[in-house]
Amino acid sequence: MTVLGVDACPSGWITGVSDDTELYVAQYDDVETLWAEHDDAERVLIDVPIGLPETGRRACDEAARELLGDRRSCVFYVPPRRVLDAGSYEAANERHRELTGHGLSIQTYNIIPVIEEVGTFLDEHEAARERVIECHPELCFAAFAGGDPVPDSKHTETGRKTRRELLREELPGSEQAYEDAMERFYRKDVGRDDVLDALALTAAAREESLLSVPEGRDHRIERGTIAYPEPR
Template structure:
């Protein structure tokens, strides 16, 4: 049976949600996560998929998404490092490479998820069949469209922001609150935060709505390795 899985990075590794389950699941590696689910499953992930490089210097999906979000939420979309810098051995080297290739330094926010960007990129390069199964999204963009094209008002780290996001998710599925509450009880905050859980539920809801409505997963620009670069979302 096909499962539709929302994925976010977390301190433990990765948090995954199926709206058919009662709780999220945690995994140390993305490969372990993918292998846990049936072969015909689809995944929506909050990590850049497809990277700029010396031959293709821009991921324009972030540029498009920034125009969509409100001023408060725009900072959640940061510049994604190019592939060459993702594989650099030190921050200094990565920062220099990024400046040379795409004319931008690497922010602290970007630096923090470079290992996960690299993990996704390596998995897709080594398992080309996964390219059609793993779709990129961004929770703030996804929430914007789930919320009738209104960006979230409050920061996701605050209690107000978490309740705001949970309310949106509950409007699509009562199971969202069950999954959130069970996950908060089942896992320690040092392993996964409340906003990580909400983001993974958001992507699971988005993926389920897209599949159930017959939405197109037509991909945007391809990177130099033929990996799509597109931030997916569901529109009512």
Template sequence: MVDGRRLAGVDGCRAGWISWSRDQTASVPVLRIHSRFADLIGDLGPGAIVAVDMPIGLPDRITGPGRGPEQAIRPFLGARQSSVFSIPARAAVEAPSYAEACERALETSDPPKKVSKQAFNLFPRILEIDAALQADEDLKSRVLECHPEFSFCRLNDGVPMSKPKKIKGAVNPEGIDERIALLERHGLDRSLFASGAPSGASMDDVVDAAVNLLMAERHAAGLTMPFPASPARDRHGIPIAILG
């Protein structure tokens, strides 16, 4: 790790983006919320490595159930597979309405498939990151897609979490506690989570950003790999891979 370079784990939240970050000289991570992804990147400073729970890289066509990364990680997750949404092709993500997104998705997928409402709600966040990476070539190697449930699985010796983070849309305390225990095993003190979630976020956002911080640190140490192993790039040269 380069001295002073910040490492961050990021997740989307109601208020925008939530991040845990720290650098080589600071042992205690800092929790922050930003309304815009560009502001988060600016605050982290030059050279930061960012692991974010949001799809990155948009192919022009989808073959099978989602992008290559989504297909690559699902087999590892067992009962947690449903947390991996299928993201459609770029034309669908860039569409201005749900109806048009479904039309574009049908045209650019094999087999033809419309867009789920859950995936559609992510599109503005996906496009925030996409715009940042198109505008700054250097970010393409430093802003990395993670999927928290896959991150937890990788840190748990390949075993998926046994309890869901949410049940019927409500945070599940047992699922959160299971994940905090794993984060503690990997060096994040339990006291970091004692205050609960800040305004504009929930506890699942807090623990997801935390596990992605650990993945960013593992990546900086050369301990991660992309899924799939040989990632494609989209038309803007953005890698299409999930870090694991």
């Protein structure tokens, strides 16, 4: 069984690939190229919002933030669909405030291109829709830690060390895959935290079944749902 964990990175998409024989990390310029190489994958977990609201905020983002407690800021609120084509941050921020009652963070504005790329891809590839599932790496790490969010940021040495330790327990071969990626990719193209996030999603993708937020939603067929592993 082949499963993927996919995260956006400065050079495109960083992907953990796990099958019956090996685990490795690969980089792709776009989702179309990634899918062309792995369209036989049984499950693809991706850290990109799938399914945008018309107004207000997504219930799955609210629920994910609640699960993460003090680490809630790791989950960005997804902008309504009509914000995507605003054309500038200033226009997007104004439209976002009209539709949600809140301002738009610059971090969220900067991920609009990857949201659009994945949305267009899924609209055009019916076969991918039940296999490409939204996930969040911090929910995965929290599950691997017994349900408690990792307190230290993934951008710190302590935070990376903790996440690597959790991955060693959950994903055999992850340490070597991480080290190989660090040697093969420039940091300007692929960050350390990008690789850790992709591997966390890969570990979750290997699970027999996944939970969802909001509770009771089916992440395989319903957009606006975030999947995550059962806490250990």
